[in-house]
Amino acid sequence: MNDGLSVLNGSITNGLTNFAIMFGQIEERDLFNFDNTYIELPEDFYQKVSPSSAVAPKLISFNTDLARELGANLETIDEKKLTDVFSGKEILPGSIPIAQAYAGHQFGNFVPSLGDGRAILLGEIITPKGLRFDIQLKGSGQTPFSRRGDGRSALGPVIREYILSEAMHALKIPTTRALAAVTSGDQVHRESIVPGGILTRVASSHIRVGTFEYFSFRENFSAVKQLADYAINRHYHELMGSENIYFEFFQAVAKRKLSLVAKWMSVGFIHGVMNTDNTSICGETIDFGPCAFMDQFNYQKVFSSIDRNGRYAYQNQANMALWNLSSLANCLVPIMDMDSDKVSTLFKEEFEDLSEHFTTLWIQEMGKKLGLFSVTQADQALIHGWLQYLEKENLDFTNSFQDLTVLLSQSESQNIFKRTTEFDHFLASWKKRLKQQPQDIEESKNLMQQSNPVFIPRNHQVEKAIAQAMEGNYEHFHRLNHVLANPFTDQEEHQALRDAPKEDEVVHQTFCGT
Numbered sequence: 365m366n367d368g369l370s371v372l373n374g375s376i377t378n379g380l381t382n383f384a385i386m387f388g389q390i391e392e393r394d395l396f397n398f399d400n401t402y403i404e405l406p407e408d409f410y411q412k413v414s415p416s417s418a419v420a421p422k423l424i425s426f427n428t429d430l431a432r433e434l435g436a437n438l439e440t441i442d443e444k445k446l447t448d449v450f451s452g453k454e455i456l457p458g459s460i461p462i463a464q465a466y467a468g469h470q471f472g473n474f475v476p477s478l479g480d481g482r483a484i485l486l487g488e489i490i491t492p493k494g495l496r497f498d499i500q501l502k503g504s505g506q507t508p509f510s511r512r513g514d515g516r517s518a519l520g521p522v523i524r525e526y527i528l529s530e531a532m533h534a535l536k537i538p539t540t541r542a543l544a545a546v547t548s549g550d551q552v553h554r555e556s557i558v559p560g561g562i563l564t565r566v567a568s569s570h571i572r573v574g575t576f577e578y579f580s581f582r583e584n585f586s587a588v589k590q591l592a593d594y595a596i597n598r599h600y601h602e603l604m605g606s607e608n609i610y611f612e613f614f615q616a617v618a619k620r621k622l623s624l625v626a627k628w629m630s631v632g633f634i635h636g637v638m639n640t641d642n643t644s645i646c647g648e649t650i651d652f653g654p655c656a657f658m659d660q661f662n663y664q665k666v667f668s669s670i671d672r673n674g675r676y677a678y679q680n681q682a683n684m685a686l687w688n689l690s691s692l693a694n695c696l697v698p699i700m701d702m703d704s705d706k707v708s709t710l711f712k713e714e715f716e717d718l719s720e721h722f723t724t725l726w727i728q729e730m731g732k733k734l735g736l737f738s739v740t741q742a743d744q745a746l747i748h749g750w751l752q753y754l755e756k757e758n759l760d761f762t763n764s765f766q767d768l769t770v771l772l773s774q775s776e777s778q779n780i781f782k783r784t785t786e787f788d789h790f791l792a793s794w795k796k797r798l799k800q801q802p803q804d805i806e807e808s809k810n811l812m813q814q815s816n817p818v819f820i821p822r823n824h825q826v827e828k829a830i831a832q833a834m835e836g837n838y839e840h841f842h843r844l845n846h847v848l849a850n851p852f853t854d855q856e857e858h859q860a861l862r863d864a865p866k867e868d869e870v871v872h873q874t875f876c877g878t
């Protein structure tokens with residue numbers, strides 16, 4: 365049995381506590397400086413709530429590196445305080461807990477009232493660099509938006525979101541992050557009875573496309589405008605004062621979202637529930653539910669058990685992002701103060717541009733993985749040639765890019781790839797393309813090493829961490845977090861985590877597991 369406070373990710377702040385004691389700093393200061401602005405919006409934007417106290421919370425992990433980045437005062441912090449704060453038992457001074465209202469299109473069907481049903485926003489904090497972040501508990505009990513749900517979270521999804529969101533961050537992809545995980549001591553009723561957990565999530569904000577839809581559906585356009593102004597001020601400050609500000613806001617949101625999807629695809633990530641309520645306005649990956657990184661490459665790969673028609677399959681993610689963005693556009697039109705023909709032409713043209721823009725972003729992201737410093741539309745064929753080969757031969761996405769990087773400094777005879785006509789064609793075109801670049805092969809190889817992770821949170825490893833956690837053992841959880849913090853570095857002692865799953869280890873389906 366492992367108490368979860370291992371030396372790896374969960375390294376508690378003993379050193380810091382000792383430091384504080386040494387210097388006699390006994391006066392307790394607060395963990396965060398809260399500065400809440402969302403509660404200044406009208407009352408129908410949120411509901412004030414209190415987290416329900418967990419029966420017997422226990423700290424699994426506290427992300428000290430992230431806490432430092434956030435400017436948390438760790439001087440007098442101890443495990444009990446962390447447990448109390450991150451289970452919702454202790455409300456810090458300055459925190460005004462709320463549940464946010466939002467709606468959303470779920471798998472294309474509109475649901476007018478969703479909202480934080482099992483999440484509670486503790487408040488906003490300002491970091492030493494002046495950045496603003498939301499601190500949110502996920503799984504801390506019912507709120508007015510819980511509908512029939514229990515407001516709880518099972519331990520499995522907490523472990524999963526912690527590992528995946530931190531891995532996503534280390535892969536340099538915009539994402540919400542995990543500050544802490546606790547077990548609640550409660551039993552949660554799902555398909556079976558399982559231990560409950562609470563995740564503390566950090567996000568640039570939790571404003572979603574669905575937040576706009578909530579007010580748009582109610583034809584409360586002054587609220588839509590207030591929300592847009594708030595989001596612009598918070599996330600797109602550079603647009604302040606623009607003439608056509610709401611349209612430019614739309615464009616900026618769209619660019620961030622499409623860039624995010626291109627990055628996801630470059631690491632084989634499939635979000636799985638890219639509904640409008642899970643689409644962040646600031647362009648971060650949010651709501652790690654049945655998401656997964658794929659092993660074998662497949663354009664149409666779906667993991668989520670609830671995505672029966674493959675709406676959010678790997679290759680559909682850009683189109684679905686555009687679908688979600690069209691929902692946002694519909695919310696913004698009434699506040700744009702433009703005649704309807706003009707506005708519809710404007711958006712029609714914008715969507716055509718965005719579609720092309722995504723292709724460019726995708727070629728850039730995938731091109732880097734093939735060692736290409738600058739790309740053209742013609743490189744699309746090269747990239748697809750490679751991906752089609754991977755798909756046909758059932759090859760592992762991540763490891764194949766590693767093998768290809770190695771191939772750059774190998775002789776023909778060392779080539780481990782199966783030599784098919786497709787492969788030979790790809791190889792010849794690729795080598796020719798690399799030679800056309802002003803950079804030499806060594807530079808291309810460096811670019812590939814920087815763009816291709818060695819380690820990704822493989823499903824079977826995440827499942828193993830979850831299975832152990834259910835038994836109260838967090839060793840694998842900490843090991844994964846430790847290794848995935850440096851995904852581009854080959855870590856010899858952790859080679860087993862590079863391996864694709866064996867046949868009996870393959871995870872075919874993932875579940876929302878709320």
Ligand code: AMP
Pocket residue numbers: 478479480481482483509510511512513514515516517637641642651653876878
């Ligand atoms: P998600 O699947 O996390 O995107 O959640 C979709 C909606 O269901 C959101 O409004 C959640 O707050 C709500 N929800 C999910 N799980 C629960 C739960 N256990 N209790 C209450 N509400 C929930």
Ligand code: MG
Pocket residue numbers: 641642651
């Ligand atoms: Mg959600």
